Amino acid sequence: MKMTNTENNLSIEECRSRIEYLSSFMLEERFATLCRALDMRTEYITVLTENMFHAQNASAIVRHCEAFGVQNIHTVEELCPFLPTLNIALGTDKWIDIHHHATTREALDALRKEGYRIVATTPHHKSCTPETFDVTKGKFALVFGTEKTGVSDEVLAEADEYLQIPMCGMVDSLNVSASAAILIYMLSERMRLECKEWQMEEEPKVRRLYDWCRYSVKDAEALLLRRENANRDEK
DSSP, X not given: OOOOOOOTTSOHHHHHHHHHHHHTTSOHHHHHHXXXXXXXXXXXXXXXXXXXXXXXXXXXXXXXXXXXXXXXXXXXXXXXXXXXXXXXXXXXXXXXXXXXXXXXXXXXXXXXXXXXXXXXXXXXXXXXXXXXXXXXXXXXXXXXOBTTTBSOHHHHHHOSEEEOOOXXXXXXXXXXXXXXXXXXXXXXXXXXXXXXXXXXXXXXXXXXXXXXXXXXXXXXXXXXHHHHHHHHHHO
């Protein structure tokens, strides 16, 4: 089960101190792997899913985001909950942050407040392709709609840009998880090559590393409590 994220009132200095303490209970190679993965993480791209009712698609999108370094997923759950299945997600959900929204309106407002461009993925608005989309223009949120009907009319009306995957066969669309894999991979690769400030800022990186150390060390909370008690006794 995923632990809650770092408490907001915990200072960055205390996070670093706890990271140093918990890392002593890990193999050096394991801690190095966490640090390498975090160095490739980004909040420049995020993903928004609308009312995704197939658990296997939700799980696949979680795995795609983790695999290609996208730290945040936003979900609209007005019609159904976003419930990745354990045998498909394989624990990848503990390495990323999932933000749940009751409505599309709430999700769009939250993303715009954080400075994201809203990019609707749809084969019906022939605007940009993964090759022509301007990744350098600023942070962006890729919106994936429900399996049967795609993105909602509300998203289509409010989107800043539209993104499609060109097809040359008889079909004009792909399964949502397949579309997500293609777009997240291609755009995250282009982002790292073309954008200067794609990496996470220092404070969220430190907080995520602390969380990851907690996930990785058995009985981490008990160890931290023992450390806190020992420090109190010394005083």
